Amino acid sequence: MKKIYKERIDRYKGQVQQLRERGIWFSTGRLAAVVASLLGGYLYLDSYETFWIILCVLGVALFLFLLARHTELRRKKKHRENIVLLNQRELKYVQGGKPEWPDGSVYRDPDHLYTHDLDIFGPHSLFAHLNRTVTLRGAARLAQVLADPDRPGVVPARQEAIKELASELDWRHHFTASGMEVEEDPQMTKKIARWLDEKEESASALLINPVTRVILASTAIGLGLYFVLSPTAAHFNWFMYAFGINLILVFSQFKFLRREHKALNGIAPSLQMYGELLAAMEKSDFKSAELAALRNRLKTGEGKASGSLKKLGRLLNGFDQTSNVVALLLTNGLYLYHLHVLQSLYKWKRTHGKEIHDWIEVVGEMDHLVSLGNFAANYPEYTYPELAEEPAYEGEEVGHPLISRAKRVSNSFSLEDFKYMVLTGSNMSGKSTFLKTLGVNLVLARAGAPVCAVKLRVYPFTLLSSMKLIDSLEREESYFQAEVLRLKSIRRVLDKGEPCLVLLDEILRGTNSEDKRNGTRLFMEKVGSSNAKGVIATHDIDIAELADKQPDVFRAYYFESKVVNDQLFFDYRLRKGICTTPNATDLMRAHGII
Known part of the structure; x- marks a missing residue:
């Protein structure tokens, strides 16, 4: 690339x-x-x-x-x-x-059941690496797909759409560049909704009637030309009479003009931008079912959706002349311009009022798919996962997509014959990164995007995690209480019986060792009977020994470190068994603490 x-x-x-x-x-x-x-x-x-x-x-x-x-x-x-x-x-x-697009910090939620733990939003997050959206709706849709994904049945269609977009670099960049022209008004959709919901109180039907406007405009313009060709005082007076009458008629309807202007003030550039994005979609020739369906939603009874939206933007631009005195007097005195705008707005509202919100939704849907297509193009070595029909998670050379190619270490694994991997390992050996690797790749798979793996077969699990909780002084909540509440939330979801992937990293670390060990063991035995799979990282060897007692539920794996020439060495390779080489003392010695 x-x-x-x-x-x-x-x-x-x-x-x-x-x-x-x-x-x-x-x-x-x-x-x-x-x-x-x-x-x-x-x-x-x-x-x-x-x-x-x-x-x-x-x-x-x-x-x-x-x-x-x-x-x-x-x-x-x-x-x-x-x-x-x-x-x-x-x-x-x-x-x-570093990606130079918004990182999604606005979507961060420490209470979410996995997005905070897996760094889905915020600096150096998955969203930051994926996001190329140019509309607020597109960004919100991308965030929704990552945090609250669609039903699993739509994933294959999304994969085909993303594959097609990945191959259409020229079109993707044309679409995105069209959305970079202006900064979208964050209140646009709310303003449109209020405008559409307003009880219509129309201006005088006679004055905004096109025939009336043509007669009045023709009279003023004709008398003006007559004065130019035959400049006499009498001809000038006739022209000014017609000019003044037109102004009086327009100003008599000014309260209706002001009301429409106030309702939609400031959104014309955003509408024009959305019109350009719609035009790009209308001119596309996509073959995948998902993208073709989006394009077909733009078909309207009168003209093209892009033209209709651009027309609304132009009409609203006409309102901006109300602050330009010279233009206001000239255009309305000659041809009652703002009565034309008012009549056209009423007609547009009746014709397209029920369609505009769907057009905005379509643009947002395409916008977030373009981001995922761009991600796929930037990582051609990634693979599209196979979605399993039964709970499964197995992959070859699976790595964390947010770690650079030069530093990434990938591992192969399978949760096929058991439910939970009990993962032990010394400090900094890669346990937490491995948990995040499984979680982030599942998020990508459920979004229809390619994953960082040579091969991956995974069920679209509901994802649950407890990895890096924070306490809250505002809510008078200690770290241990926050963790207990998270585990309670996980149990609540597991009790529903839906297939889940559970990722737990050193749970109950806020209490003493013996209490932690007992609590962890009891919780694992509880979740072991649920319809779930997962990985539980721990330093407690006693917990890992559950694999010997219930091998059909738990299996022991580990990461290790070695001391080479008085230096700690980590290879970040997943191995079967239990880690027996703690390194806390070695780490403290390496940093000169002891």
Whole structure:
């Protein structure tokens, strides 16, 4: 991927430079058009010759044409600059750099049954490595998939969608770059919901009627042209009468304009951005069932969903002219512009009001799938897991996806013939990392994403863990009490009978050794009878000896450390049996404490 990202950076930088050079020509042309229109207007007022007014009008028309083309060119240039930025970020990431996207800290929940323990959200988290979303709904959907996954039956379809997106680098970057144009208004969906729920109190049906507006606008514009061609005081007065009447009619409906503006103020750029994302989806040619279904949800009775959403954005942009006095007077005095906007808003609300929330949901769904597709593309060596129909968890060379390739140590294992792996090992030997490896890869598997393994077969378990609980002064909750409450929550889920994967790391460490040992043994015997599998890490050899008493339920595995040339050495390899080489004294000696 490094070579691909470098090539794309060079290619799109070249396109940006070309567009920049074309922009200079457009700027020069606009300046020439302004000069021509000003010169024509001045000479017309001096001589009243028709040629000069034609030159003035043509200059204005050329200026508006070049302005529109230049605006589109700047949009294209910005889009390609965003693609350059995307590739620069991805290149930095695959070279071992920190992800430059939001890390999901807003979704952190210490009370969740596994996300806090497994570092799913926050700095250096799974979310931080996955997230490439550009919409708030997309980020929320990605967080939901990681913390509260969909039913297992949808995973195969999601895998096919992610595989297809992983192969569509150009489309993915076009989609993401389109969403980087503006920062989404966090209140957009709430504002739209309130607007749609408002009791409609429409403006005068006669005034917003298109026929009425055409007659009034034609009269004002016609009298204005008549005055230009035949400038007399009487003609000017007629024009001003028509101009003033139009303004009075518009201002008579101003309370309705203000109400609509207040309800939807500030969301026009976000709507335009969502419109661009919808347009990218409409132009796609995806074959996977999941992606095709998302595209089909955009079909509407009148035109395209993207066009409809962009139109709403343009209408709301028109409201922004209410703060521009000159534009407000000119556009409404000539052709009652804001009555046109008001009538169009009412029509849009009736036509598409029931569809807009689904469009936003579709964009969010695609947005989070793009993130997972990007993850799959960045790690082509990862594999898509096989989903078992019965509780199972077995894999070859399974590693932690958040550990760099250079430092990662992978292990093969199987929980096929027993329920719980009792894992012993010296300090820093890899027990906690192994538990997180199983948990994080299960989270990825349930999301439909590839996992860090050569091969993995896993049931989509409900995931439960107790690994790094924290006490709470605010809730007057000690560490031990927090742990007891977590174990109670785990028992509550296990008692429902659904297949679970349980990951426990040194439970009951907040009490004395003998009490801890007894409590751990009794808890393990309880969960051993449940419909679950899991791994229980402990330093207590007595606990590991449960494997001899109940081999169909518990099996002993361990990690070890060695002292080589007075230095501690860890190979992080999983072995069968019980660890008999504690290293706390060696660690303290290595750090000069004793």
